[in-house]
Amino acid sequence: MKMNVISYSLTGNNDRLAHSLAELLGAEHVRITELKERTIKRTAFDMLFNRNPEVEYHGNMERHNGAVIFVGPVWMGGVASPFRDCFKKLRKPGGPYAFVSISGGADGPNPKLAGELKKRLRREPAAVVDMHIVDLLPAEPKPTRDDTGNYQITEEEGRALAKRAAASLGEILQVGPTAGEGQSEGGHHVFR
Numbered sequence: 001m002k003m004n005v006i007s008y009s010l011t012g013n014n015d016r017l018a019h020s021l022a023e024l025l026g027a028e029h030v031r032i033t034e035l036k037e038r039t040i041k042r043t044a045f046d047m048l049f050n051r052n053p054e055v056e057y058h059g060n061m062e063r064h065n066g067a068v069i070f071v072g073p074v075w076m077g078g079v080a081s082p083f084r085d086c087f088k089k090l091r092k093p094g095g096p097y098a099f100v101s102i103s104g105g106a107d108g109p110n111p112k113l114a115g116e117l118k119k120r121l122r123r124e125p126a127a128v129v130d131m132h133i134v135d136l137l138p139a140e141p142k143p144t145r146d147d148t149g150n151y152q153i154t155e156e157e158g159r160a161l162a163k164r165a166a167a168s169l170g171e172i173l174q175v176g177p178t179a180g181e182g183q184s185e186g187g188h189h190v191f192r
């Protein structure tokens with residue numbers, strides 16, 4: 001199946017993951033960057049007022065009916081706002097898609113991701129793979145938001161997370177090594 005990995009990353013974690021995942025799956029990798037500087041204030045405004053920041057694409061965004069795997073951070077419980085432009089571009093009709101993230105996880109999982117994706121892309125995600133930095137850190141003392149927010153994954157951790165994601169996606173999208181044992185939640189698979 002033809003496949004694109006489309007990624008956005010502010011501090012590098014999801015870039016590392018996306019790079020390894022694209023390599024592992026033999027997928028075309030398209031990177032999203034922003035035209036304006038990203039600040040905490042802009043992030044809060046984007047998330048609160050549903051703003052759609054200007055972005056540019058690095059790589060081949062040509063449409064196809066294969067699978068699209070979005071890789072990027074979770075912000076305030078939602079998908080990072082720089083994906084919004086491309087979600088609009090890739091609305092129905094289209095092939096299956098999944099969202100993969102290495103997010104902080106200090107406050108637990110991010111249960112609203114699948115609902116938001118469905119709303120923005122007008123169809124259910126085949127899978128949501130929400131992996132957490134908190135699981136890479138010692139359990140005690142309990143990691144805080146600052147601990148997870150400041151953590152930079154290593155290239156090795158990026159490769160290990162990509163393998164985990166590829167295994168979860170394998171069964172669902174018929175790509176990469178097969179493993180996936182996620183829970184089915186309302187038509188899509190959720191892996192944590």
Ligand SMILES: Cc1cc2nc3c(=O)[nH]c(=O)nc-3n(C[C@H](O)[C@H](O)[C@H](O)COP(=O)(O)O)c2cc1C
Binds near residue numbers: 043102110
């Ligand atoms: C403004 C902001 C809000 C965030 N909100 C969440 C959140 O709701 N849930 C979560 O698990 N992680 C949250 N995080 C943590 C990021 O998802 C995490 O640090 C991620 O690895 C950053 O990815 P990047 O390096 O690719 O930008 C937030 C980070 C920022 C900067």
